[in-house]
Amino acid sequence: MDSQINNRIEDALSNHEALEQLAQRLQPALKEAERHLPAGVLRLLHGESLGHPLHPILIHLPLGGWLIAGVLDFVPASPSAEREHAADLALLLGTLGGVGAVAAGWTDWSNTRGQARRTGLLHGTLNETALLLNAASLLARKRGRRRLGKTLSGTALGLALVGGFLGGQLVYRHGLGVGHTLSVPQG
Numbered sequence: 001m002d003s004q005i006n007n008r009i010e011d012a013l014s015n016h017e018a019l020e021q022l023a024q025r026l027q028p029a030l031k032e033a034e035r036h037l038p039a040g041v042l043r044l045l046h047g048e049s050l051g052h053p054l055h056p057i058l059i060h061l062p063l064g065g066w067l068i069a070g071v072l073d074f075v076p077a078s079p080s081a082e083r084e085h086a087a088d089l090a091l092l093l094g095t096l097g098g099v100g101a102v103a104a105g106w107t108d109w110s111n112t113r114g115q116a117r118r119t120g121l122l123h124g125t126l127n128e129t130a131l132l133l134n135a136a137s138l139l140a141r142k143r144g145r146r147r148l149g150k151t152l153s154g155t156a157l158g159l160a161l162v163g164g165f166l167g168g169q170l171v172y173r174h175g176l177g178v179g180h181t182l183s184v185p186q187g
Helices: 001-013 017-035 039-047 060-074 081-109 112-141 144-172
Strands: none
Touching: 001 017, 001 039, 001 112, 001 144, 017 039, 017 081, 039 081, 039 144, 060 081, 060 112
C-alpha cells in the first residue's frame, strides 16, 4: 500500500480533538503510575539494556499465537480434538505474551506527543481490546462455548491487525523508537 494512502488512513483515524483530550488526561496518569515503579523495571520495559525498544520484540508472541489460532480455527478442515487443543494453546500463549507487549507499549507511549500520541492511543486501545477479547475467548472455550470463543478471537485478530497497521505508522511515519533508545527520566 502506498505510504500516502497509509497516512490518510491514519489521519482519518487519529486527527480528532476528543482523542487528543483523552490522551492529555491519560498520559499524566500513566507517568504518575510509572513514578511508583522501580527504575530498573522502566529501563527493562523501554529496552534500554537491548539498545532498542522492547515492545517490537514482544509483539511477535501475541500476534503469532493469535494468527496460528485463527488458522487452526478458521481454515476449512475437519474439526478434531487435537486441532482444537492446538488452537486453544496457541491462543493462550499469544494472550499471555500480550501482557508484556501491552506493558512495554504503554511505557513507550508515555513519552509520545502530537499525532503519534493519538495514533499510539488508538494502537494500544485496539490491541488491549484484542487481548481482552482473546481472554474472553479462552474462557468461552473452557466452558464449552467454542463457537462464541472462535467469534471472540476472530474479532480480536481483526482488531490486532488494525492495531498493527497503526503500530507500523508509529515506526515508519513518526519514527517512534527509531535511531535511539528511549530513556527513563531520572528523579
